[in-house]
Amino acid sequence: MEIRFAKEDELDRINELRKQVNDIHVEGKPDVFKPGFGAELQKFIHEIWNDPDKKIIVADNGEEICGFAVINHINKPENPFMKERDFLDVDEFCVDKEFRRQGIASELVSFIKAYGKEQGFHRIELNMWEFNQGALAFYEAAGFETYRRYMEMFV
Numbered sequence: 001m002e003i004r005f006a007k008e009d010e011l012d013r014i015n016e017l018r019k020q021v022n023d024i025h026v027e028g029k030p031d032v033f034k035p036g037f038g039a040e041l042q043k044f045i046h047e048i049w050n051d052p053d054k055k056i057i058v059a060d061n062g063e064e065i066c067g068f069a070v071i072n073h074i075n076k077p078e079n080p081f082m083k084e085r086d087f088l089d090v091d092e093f094c095v096d097k098e099f100r101r102q103g104i105a106s107e108l109v110s111f112i113k114a115y116g117k118e119q120g121f122h123r124i125e126l127n128m129w130e131f132n133q134g135a136l137a138f139y140e141a142a143g144f145e146t147y148r149r150y151m152e153m154f155v
């Protein structure tokens with residue numbers, strides 16, 4: 001499995017994986033996520049591609065793109081409450097459902113960690129939806145720890 005940065009002609013395939021994630025989100029949190037994977041969401045991959053702060057990473061088995069991740073360099077300046085924060089955020093992450101539990105996501109995380117270190121980052125962050133317990137189990141297995149929570153109640 002080769003883990004590397006994506007090529008522009010792979011964006012349509014990456015959109016197939018983005019649709020898998022969107023479907024999971026729609027099913028798990030239908031009060032938030034819009035069903036379908038319409039033109040607007042499909043086009044968004046080009047905004048990601050053209051954003052100098054973002055990078056798309058793929059897992060390529062030689063025949064197919066099996067998984068991808070989007071990483072985003074975030075800098076939050078110091079404010080009266082907080083120190084400056086400069087980190088890599090994992091914006092999107094998916095392994096094709098046909099290729100799960102083969103260690104591909106783990107390889108993607110290893111690549112992101114090595115890249116982050118090489119670029120001088122000391123911290124990688126991500127956020128996820130609580131219903132997605134499979135993703136939580138993976139992220140914890142990969143070494144991520146929860147440091148902050150969003151909570152809600154319906155009234």
Ligand SMILES: CC(C)(COP(=O)(O)OP(=O)(O)OC[C@H]1O[C@@H](n2cnc3c(N)ncnc32)[C@H](O)[C@@H]1OP(=O)(O)O)[C@@H](O)C(=O)NCCC(=O)NCCS
Pocket residue numbers: 020021024092093094095096099100101102103104105106107128132133134135137138139141142
């Ligand atoms: C979460 C996801 C990326 C994991 O990818 P993966 O390639 O299957 O993960 P790995 O094979 O590297 O898993 C490594 C370890 O993580 C844990 N793990 C992974 N998926 C898990 C699951 N669904 N349930 C419980 N533990 C899981 C296991 O400990 C696993 O080791 P094991 O297979 O030896 O038991 C994949 O299931 C996925 O793409 N899900 C849909 C999209 C999604 O939810 N994305 C994240 C939120 S945006």
